[in-house]
Amino acid sequence: MAEPILDIRDLRKSFGALKATDGVSLDLRPGEIHALIGPNGAGKSTLIHQIAGSLKPDSGEIRFEGRDVKPLDVAARARLGMGRTFQVSSLAPEFSALRNVMLAVQARQGSSFRFFKPVMHDRSLTEPAHEALARVGLSDRADVSAAELSHGERRQLEIAIALALGAKAFLLDEPMAGMGPEGSQALTTFLDGLRAEAPILLIEHDMDAVFALADRISVLVYGRIIATGTVDDIRNHPAVREAYLGDGA
């Protein structure tokens, strides 16, 4: 079995008496889409925050490409290759779609302390940014400010940013949320191809998408992973059916 890119061991995080993350172990292997599902309030976002570095776990291990990333902040983890998208789109609203992606390109090049060269004439920034936009189908919206993009387009833009970062693993927090059926379908197709580039930890409520895409699924309930397995394992897992999918799913 290949070494996991992301390896989480016995992660714990409490808010007062609430155990938001209660001994979670999870890994993400090269080439796979690992879906994380669970009812609202199960602690999915808390988990993503701890992986990305915006929340400090109480205990447990987070390794990225074999390296302990717990001491690193959000920016440092992003530089290692964590390409994260947000449950609620988080963009620079006044910047055009293109400039939002260019920011990721410049970060990847490790060169934000250059003071005199205008970015808009810097083809080493604009070309990769245009490429990333083209891959998610936003080419004709490149000059529109992020604030004026539609909800679905913003989600696409977040993925373009993660692509431009050259992420070694994608952490996608409900990328389908709020997208129309057509958008979801197109994104499903896109993510299907993306796993060859870098593995995806996918948090998603859209079960059609999850069952279509996931190589493995983990089910999180009350901060605990109650089952991990293939799509068929999870569909037929009695505890999962009871806790989450409901009878008849």
Place this chain on the structure above:
Amino acid sequence: MTRETTISIVIVAGLLAAAFIAQAMGETFYITLATRMAILGLAATGLNIALGLGGLVSFGHAAFFGIGGYAAGILATHAFNSEPLLLGLPGTNQMIVIWIAGAIAAGLVAVLIGLISLRTSGVYFIMITLAFAQMIYYFAISWPAYGGEDGLSIYVRNTFPGTNTLAPMSFFLICFGLLVIGLVFFALIRDSRFGAALQAGRQNDTRLAAVGIGPFRVRLVAFVISAMMTALAGALFADLNRFVSPSMFSWHMSGELIVLIIIGGVGRLAGPLAGAIVYVLFEFALGGITEHWQFFLGLILLAVVLFARGGVMGLLAGRARHG
């Protein structure tokens, strides 16, 4: 060329033309007004890097303005009295040396203030920067070696190679030259990679961190650059008045710089200069009629905030564009 750039050039050229017209009419007082506009415009352009591009509402930039001023006053006094300053180093009356010294001193202080204050944001940041500036203000008041509360006179305006700085027009041109350099510098930074990171951080620092750029370092560097430019203006201000006093450090000064930016247009290229022009004109036109001229300036400020958020630049050049 964008509309923003064109309008900015028109404003800058207008200031230069006004000084030459005043010169032709033999009205040296108007040249002094234009010099004041250029200096305040430069000071506020410095603040505009932190406030306009970075969203860092520093309510303590008077600290840097005053450090620049005191650098000029202290160095000139030592040169005048032929007393060594520190470690046997002499004072100087060379403007260029004074500018460098003032900017470096302000930069070092800005590193210290920034390291602490940039860990906060919003109202806390405003209050911490204010607190630091007030500490320096009271320090200046209680420092008898350099005049304490009474301030420090510069008996002869400092010199610049090749010109007679006592001639109002020559001194104006020096200040104007630095203003233009300051504005070009602002425009370059705004359009650079550093500027992209700084402005992205103002809009959304979660996003900035998520692409792998730590917002703190970017802001600290911006804060220091901003302080150094404001300090440079402070040194010119001291030479304009041939006098420095602790009032350069006072919170009124910090507030004034913010007001200039709001009137002119936050984050806009010639916004601070436009604000300084409006401010000095008001001070001159109404200051002669009533000592309560700032009341009317207050009305203008209110009108800008309520009806013209982009300030003067917003009215002339439309909304800011970000490529």
